[in-house]
Amino acid sequence: MEFKDNIPIYLQIEQYLYRQIALGKLTAGEKIPSVRKLALELTVNVNTVQRALQQMNSQGILYTKRGEGNFVTEDTQLLAETKQSLINNELEQFVQNMERFGIKKVELVSTLENYLKDEGDQHE
Amino acid sequence: MNDLLTVKDVSYKKNQKLVLQNVNLKLNSGKIVALLGENGAGKTTLMRIIAGVAKNYKGEINIEGATKEAERKAKLSFTDGLTGFSDSTKIKEVVKFYATIFEDFDENEFDELRQFMKLDPEMKLSQLSRGMREKLIIALTFSRKADLYLLDEPFGGIDAMARKKIINSIILWKDEKATILISDHFVNEISSLLDEVVIVKDHTVLEHKSADDIRQTHKSIEEYYESFYADEDDE
Amino acid sequence: MTSFNTLFNRMFQEKSKSVYLIFLIQAFASLCFTIIGFVSGNGTPEFVNGKDTSSVNVIVAFLAVFAVMMLITSFIADFVYWIISSIKNEKINRSQTWRLIPVTDTKFLLSNFGTAFLTYIWLGILEAVTIIVTLLPMLSDQDVRKAIGQASIHLSARDWQTMLGSLLLIIFIGYAWYAIVSLLNLASRSIIDFLPGGSSKVWTFIIRVIVIIAIIWILGHAVTIIFSVLGKFSPFMVNSQDINYATTILQFLVFDVVITLIDILLLNKFVEAKQN
Structure with missing residues (x-):
């Protein structure tokens, strides 16, 4: 995975892991890869991964079993909230981008509906 | 946190030419730090002074309480160009030299690193490509259990795969408490790895910042580094 | 360490x-x-x-x-x-x-x-x-x-003494050779690194020649001084021949120590490892 070099890396690692969880690649109660493995996979410093994991621990998304590693929380409500906040983020970006193209908020729904309909027609 | 390395008021001249002036630098333990600067800015000289192989400097160096050169040498591991060996020396003979000379050299660790780097112990130094030689140097340097690792331009003139191997070996074999100082004149390839950045310019350490502090201001490490040389391009 | x-x-x-x-x-x-x-x-x-x-x-x-x-x-x-x-x-x-x-x-x-x-x-x-x-x-x-x-060989105590003395002398003179070669190299290297102009080959060569001549000249004088001082000092009261022998050994020992001390000083303070 490629990092943007102008945002603190630990934040990007958090984002990356949130995404993995929201996409179902990491499920509730599952053990996440070791710090070193993550560091290697992402080509980052072990310290940086630890910092990200610590933050996620304090938010409750992860929990640590002593001597075993880090696990995704089994609190499904929290996971749903996390997923929702990721979806909200995406939507916010989408809305912002559309505004830049001059599409007002009131036109958004119809624009999206039209697009989805066209898309559907093409596939049939 | 305790300082691992303190460089205090270090100045150095050679052939009556100023190379470093009033260098001050403090590094904590457990960090990966880039020493950035143009070619000829004095990065290598600074490392050689810290390592105790450059002489006749003013100022003081302290590595975990060790100030004398011989004691410092015992606490740090510096990438050496292996010029003390003839070209016909085999890798395993170089390893034997290191294993007998350095008390903290771990042969098992070298073996792991050697396999990771895919180096054949029977090969002679003259048979190694630039990248392989650099990988060997890194493997030897990391096989010592030192407090401070000084890597002098480990990525100079090597291909992308060798670079990737070296970067991964840094991630995998770095001891939690050990600090690694990596000099380079180009930051992109290692920027995601860094805790801190030290800029060497105008014969001294111009700035020393944490990588996340730089990114917090929405600047990339590369932009930050280039900003020190921006005015020169305009001229 | x-x-x-x-x-x-x-x-x-x-x-x-x-x-x-x-x-x-x-x-x-x-x-x-x-x-x-x-x-x-x-x-x-x-x-x-x-x-x-x-x-x-x-x-x-x-x-x-x-x-x-x-x-x-x-x-x-x-x-x-x-x-x-x-x-x-x-x-x-x-x-x-x-x-x-x-x-x-x-x-x-x-x-x-x-x-x-x-x-x-x-x-x-x-x-x-x-x-x-x-x-x-x-x-x-x-x-x-x-x-x-x-061919019967009879060695007296004196012969043994002479042999031991010669051996010591050979060791000291041999050591002196290495110490002097280092002195020449380390001293000229220190001076080359100090003087402006640096690393041009011709320049380095000229300095080396000058330094070597100067050091040999100084050594010549130093040896005369060491030997004349020690020559007056005879710690071994045996007979005159033994005194000469022992004194010569002592003279070389002092000479070796002095040169070694200078070599150590140069290596410790001035002479760097080559950059690689």
Whole structure:
């Protein structure tokens, strides 16, 4: 995975892991890869991964079993909230981008509906 | 946190030419730090002074309480160009030299690193490509259990795969408490790895910042580094 | 920290590689000369002992000639190693690989000199053993045994003293050689690094020549001073001959110590490892 070099890396690692969880690649109660493995996979410093994991621990998304590693929380409500906040983020970006193209908020729904309909027609 | 390395008021001249002036630098333990600067800015000289192989400097160096050169040498591991060996020396003979000379050299660790780097112990130094030689140097340097690792331009003139191997070996074999100082004149390839950045310019350490502090201001490490040389391009 | 012993052993190993190489070349050359001698020589080999001439076994004769050849070539081989070991010493003094070893500069320098000297003796031992072993078959000849039996050697206490003295003197003079070569190299290197202009080859060469001449001149004077001071000081009250001998040994010892101290100072304060 490629990092943007102008945002603190630990934040990007958090984002990356949130995404993995929201996409179902990491499920509730599952053990996440070791710090070193993550560091290697992402080509980052072990310290940086630890910092990200610590933050996620304090938010409750992860929990640590002593001597075993880090696990995704089994609190499904929290996971749903996390997923929702990721979806909200995406939507916010989408809305912002559309505004830049001059599409007002009131036109958004119809624009999206039209697009989805066209898309559907093409596939049939 | 305790300082691992303190460089205090270090100045150095050679052939009556100023190379470093009033260098001050403090590094904590457990960090990966880039020493950035143009070619000829004095990065290598600074490392050689810290390592105790450059002489006749003013100022003081302290590595975990060790100030004398011989004691410092015992606490740090510096990438050496292996010029003390003839070209016909085999890798395993170089390893034997290191294993007998350095008390903290771990042969098992070298073996792991050697396999990771895919180096054949029977090969002679003259048979190694630039990248392989650099990988060997890194493997030897990391096989010592030192407090401070000084890597002098480990990525100079090597291909992308060798670079990737070296970067991964840094991630995998770095001891939690050990600090690694990596000099380079180009930051992109290692920027995601860094805790801190030290800029060497105008014969001294111009700035020393944490990588996340730089990114917090929405600047990339590369932009930050280039900003020190921006005015020169305009001229 | 690396111990003196470890460093010493390692340096010895490193330097003994050239000892073995030189020894092998010498042995091969001696073998060639011996063969050439036998091929071009005619008739059966004969040994002359006084009036008696006796034919000896060809193999015994061959080995004996080989021993003589080894003895003759050893002068050349020893001289070559003398030069090679001096160069090797100075290379190690400026090699970053070696200078990164965690030992004090004093131990470093003493180990460097010591191993150069010891490997030199090692070469001598190898040669001596080879010569003796190849001469041993000669003992199978009765006349030879008789000749050896007749040559009785009586060594008095004085002779032993003289031998011991000579040995010491040889050691001190040999050591002085390595110390002086280092002095020349380290002093000129310090000055080259200090003066502006740096690394042009011609410039370096000129400075080296000047420094070498200057140091030899200074050494000449220093030796006169050391020797004249010590010459008046006679700690060994035996007879006049012994005094002279002992004083000479003492003079060289002091000379060696002084030069070594200067070498250590230069290595510790000024002479850097070569950048690589």
